[in-house]
Amino acid sequence: MESRAITLESEHDIVVARGEVRAMAVALGFRLIDQTRLATVASELARNIVKYAGRGQVIAQPARHADGREGLRLIFEDSGGGIPNIEAAMRDGFSTGRGLGQGLPGSRRLAHEFEIESSAERGTRVTVVRWI
Amino acid sequence: MNGSQRIPILKVGRVLVVPVQVDMDDQTVIGLQERILSELERTGARGVLIDISLLEMVDSFIGRMLSDIAAMARIMDARTVVVGIQPAVAITLVELGLELRGVDTVLNVDEGIKLLRAEFGAYGADDDEDDEFQGEWHSFGESRHHA
Numbered sequence: 001m002e003s004r005a006i007t008l009e010s011e012h013d014i015v016v017a018r019g020e021v022r023a024m025a026v027a028l029g030f031r032l033i034d035q036t037r038l039a040t041v042a043s044e045l046a047r048n049i050v051k052y053a054g055r056g057q058v059i060a061q062p063a064r065h066a067d068g069r070e071g072l073r074l075i076f077e078d079s080g081g082g083i084p085n086i087e088a089a090m091r092d093g094f095s096t097g098r099g100l101g102q103g104l105p106g107s108r109r110l111a112h113e114f115e116i117e118s119s120a121e122r123g124t125r126v127t128v129v130r131w132i
Numbered sequence: 133m134n135g136s137q138r139i140p141i142l143k144v145g146r147v148l149v150v151p152v153q154v155d156m157d158d159q160t161v162i163g164l165q166e167r168i169l170s171e172l173e174r175t176g177a178r179g180v181l182i183d184i185s186l187l188e189m190v191d192s193f194i195g196r197m198l199s200d201i202a203a204m205a206r207i208m209d210a211r212t213v214v215v216g217i218q219p220a221v222a223i224t225l226v227e228l229g230l231e232l233r234g235v236d237t238v239l240n241v242d243e244g245i246k247l248l249r250a251e252f253g254a255y256g257a258d259d260d261e262d263d264e265f266q267g268e269w270h271s272f273g274e275s276r277h278h279a
Contacts, residue, residue: 011158018189019155036189036220040228043191047158092229103192106228 001027003061008049008078017046017058024060025072030132037110038072038130044103045076045126053080053123063129071112071131079123086118136163141171147179147248148172149241153186161197168201172208179248180205183241185216195230202234211251212236215244 004024006017021042025035042058049056056078063073083089092105104126108114111128118124135157142149148171156164168180180201184190190198202212213236217225225232238244 015155015157018191022188033220033223036218036224037227039189040191040224043189043193044228047191047193106192106230109227109229110224 001062003059005057005059006046007055007057008046008076009055011050014043014046014050018043021058021060021072021074024062028062028070028072028132030072030130034130034132038074041107041110041128041130042074044107045074045128048103048126049076049078049080049124053078056080056123063131065131069131071129073127073129075125075127077123077125082120082122082124083116083118084120086116090116135160136167139164141167143171143175143177146177146252147181147245148175148177149181149183151183151186155187155189156194158193161194165197165201165204169204169208172205172210178210178252180210180212181241181244181248182212182214183216183244184214184221185218185240187221188218190217190221190225190230192228192230195225195228195232198235199233202236206234211248213238213244213247215239215241 001024004020006020007013008017018039022035022039025038030038046058056076059075059077061073061075063071065071089104090108104116107126107128111130113127113129115127116124138154139150139152139156139160142151148168150164150168171177172180182198182201187194198214205212214232215238217237236247238247
């Protein structure tokens with residue numbers, strides 16, 4: 001299966017992103033609950049980009065674990081102003097916008113792997129992986 | 133056109149029934165919230181029943197919208213029930229850290245109607261257009277004809 005890149009610049013793109021991610025999860029053989037987790041992560045992190053950075057993209061790519069399991073990796077990247085205080089942003093209930101502040105910490109709980117890099121110069125990249 | 137217009141708001145007795153059958157973008161969610169509140173005002177309905185059994189995902193934005201609708205409806209003296217949350221959606225909501233504060237959830241529309249009926253007594257006592265749902269509502273000395 002090929003990787004897919006989805007541009008994120010409008011609210012509609014959030015709907016597209018979660019739909020595409022779910023479709024890939026289905027094609028890879030994820031069970032329903034994991035399809036839902038992945039679609040939800042896609043929605044949360046895509047919204048963060050549209051809301052805070054204005055635009056960016058998500059790359060969805062099939063992945064393979066060292067133990068042979070298949071999975072799906074989602075890379076969300078933008079070149080916005082970065083997250084000034086990542087530690088605070090990863091806490092439940094922290095939000096600088098209109099959200100409930102569940103986006104980042106919630107997404108971390110829904111994925112097996114979660115990595116975040118952010119700087120004012122290079123923007124933000126969040127990588128999540130869920131294994132089958 | 134407001135995307136939320138695609139989502140019907142049906143008045144059944146004193147309850148607004150809102151079947152959400154499509155994935156909603158944020159503007160659609162906000163539009164739906166506004167429409168429900170103005171329908172509450174226009175109709176004087178006492179309950180809001182939101183059926184999300186066809187929603188495959190509820191993220192923090194939609195979850196917050198449901199909590200907000202319940203809080204706003206309560207201020208307008210109406211009770212909100214969300215019905216039909218899929219198991220996968222329920223698991224994901226909890227892992228996400230969302231509690232759906234102030235929202236009563238039940239498994240299906242029947243249970244939702246029972247709960248709303250228990251909340252304000254008669255179900256749809258003020259209209260003639262809701263006979264279908266009036267099985268348990270009777271008023272002594274009055275004869276109702278189903279046209």
